[in-house]
Amino acid sequence: MCGVESTFRVRPPCEVRAAKEAGGRPPKERPPPLYTASEMIGSLPVEAWRTVSWREGTKGTSSNHMVALRTHRATGSPPHSTDDELVLTAKEGWLIAQRPLAGVPSSTENMEGEEELNYYYSMLGAEVSLERLTSVAKSRWP
16 A cells, blocks of 8 residues: 555556457557546546544544545556557556545645545455555554
8 A cells, every 4th residue: 555646647447458358450459548546536426435434543533535446557658658668557456545524624735725635556455445445544554
C-alpha cells in the first residue's frame, strides 16, 4: 500500500482484457488508453463512496468516505501509448480514494477551498474488503 498522486496512471481491467483479445496487425498487443487516478475516481457514481471507520481514538471514531476499484498500474504516454518502449501494464491492484466526511473540518482543501482527495494504490488481492484496505492505508506504523 502506498500513497499516490492524482496523476498516477492506471488502466481498467475490462479495457486490458479487451486489448489482449483484440490483438492487431501485425499481431501485437496494443495497450488500452491510460487514465489518471483522479479521472477513474471522478467517473464513479456518488453511491460508490462508503463511510468507513478505521479506529477508535481519544477524539472518537476516525472515519472518512472511501472508495476502491480494481485497476492495473500502468505507464506510457496517454494519447498514443502503443509504441513506447516504457509501456507497462502491471498486475491488477486496488486504486483507493479518501475524502473527508461532509461537515467535518479538513486539512485536505486546496487554496480555492475545494476538497482534495487522498489516493492510494495497493497490490492486495481482490478478496480484500474496503474496511481492510482503509485500515492498511491509514495505519501509521505498518
